[in-house]
Amino acid sequence: xxxxxxPNPVFSEVLQHIxxxxxxIFSQANTALIDLYWQIGLTISHKVQSQAWGKGVVTELAQYxxxxxxxVKGFSDKNLWRMKQFYETxxxxxxxxxxxxxxxxxxxxxxxSRCKSVEERTYYLTIARSDRLSKxxxxxQIDAAQFERSLLSAKLSPLARELHPDIQQxxxxxxxxxxxGLPETHSENDLQTxxxxxxxxxILERGRCYFSYCSLTIQPEQFQYEPCQID
Numbered sequence: 001x002x003x004x005x006x007p008n009p010v011f012s013e014v015l016q017h018i019x020x021x022x023x024x025i026f027s028q029a030n031t032a033l034i035d036l037y038w039q040i041g042l043t044i045s046h047k048v049q050s051q052a053w054g055k056g057v058v059t060e061l062a063q064y065x066x067x068x069x070x071x072v073k074g075f076s077d078k079n080l081w082r083m084k085q086f087y088e089t090x091x092x093x094x095x096x097x098x099x100x101x102x103x104x105x106x107x108x109x110x111x112x113s114r115c116k117s118v119e120e121r122t123y124y125l126t127i128a129r130s131d132r133l134s135k136x137x138x139x140x141q142i143d144a145a146q147f148e149r150s151l152l153s154a155k156l157s158p159l160a161r162e163l164h165p166d167i168q169q170x171x172x173x174x175x176x177x178x179x180x181g182l183p184e185t186h187s188e189n190d191l192q193t194x195x196x197x198x199x200x201x202x203i204l205e206r207g208r209c210y211f212s213y214c215s216l217t218i219q220p221e222q223f224q225y226e227p228c229q230i231d
Contacts, residue, residue, distance in 0.1 A: 027102075030101075030102075030103075030104060030105075031101050031102075033105065034100065034101045034103075034105065034108070035101065037083045037086060037105065038083075038086065038087055038097075040080065040083045041083035041084045041085070041086050041087030041088070042087045042091070044058060044061075044080060044081075044083065044084040044087075045084050045087050045088055045091075048084070055077070058077050058080050058081060059077040061077070061080060062075055062076050062077040062080055082109055082113075085112060085113070086100075086108060086109070086112055089112040089121075090112070093118065095122075096118070096121060096122060096125065099122075099125045099126070099129065100112075100125060102129050103125065103128055103129060104135075106135050107128050107133075107135060107138055110135070110138055110139060110142070111124045111125055111128070111138075111142075114142055115142070115147075119147075120147045123147045123150070124138065124141065124142065124147065127141070
């Protein structure tokens with residue numbers, strides 16, 4: 001059995017360097033991969049427009065890659081079409097084209113295939129990056145229509161305010177509580193137990209700005225929930 005390592009500041013410093021290097025390498029590798037997909041998407045998009053490439057040609061391209069580089073994965077005809085869609089979605093927006101390079105390909109495919117507007121894509125790209133959302137959490141946010149709900153919320157998040165500064169704040173505060181399994185009409189007593197059990201999901205749902213607007217106090221023998229007041 002290995003002896004427990006005695007805490008040493010130098011050891012911690014070395015470990016920190018290792019972790020920072022790993023993160024840097026991963027980040028650089030991800031950016032390089034996204035750049036590659038962007039370039040392939042650009043090529044296919046231009047060929048479709050100028051030489052009328054269709055599904056048959058793209059399928060031939062996928063087969064050619066598979067035959068000549070069998071160890072390279074991720075270039076099926078379906079994924080090649082996604083690269084074309086990826087490029088065409090962001091090629092006219094320099095800000096989003098830069099932002100999307102900071103997220104994994106899986107996150108990007110979810111966002112550009114499911115979001116219908118520039119504002120919606122900006123919203124999910126930004127929170128996926130800033131909150132380091134997993135694929136599952138990102139999908140849950142989109143499934144719950146968090147973007148639309150943030151626009152209807154009387155207490156808009158700073159990001160939503162930036163995207164829609166002129167939106168009228170005339171709606172009651174809304175919470176996404178589907179994960180609690182509550183009926184449409186419920187009392188505070190109904191809310192108490194499941195809310196405590198699902199605190200992590202609740203905080204994620206409201207986002208970082210939640211505690212700036214709502215008072216949420218948990219005491220050993222009591223859970224007190226005080227909703228936001230509409231101005």
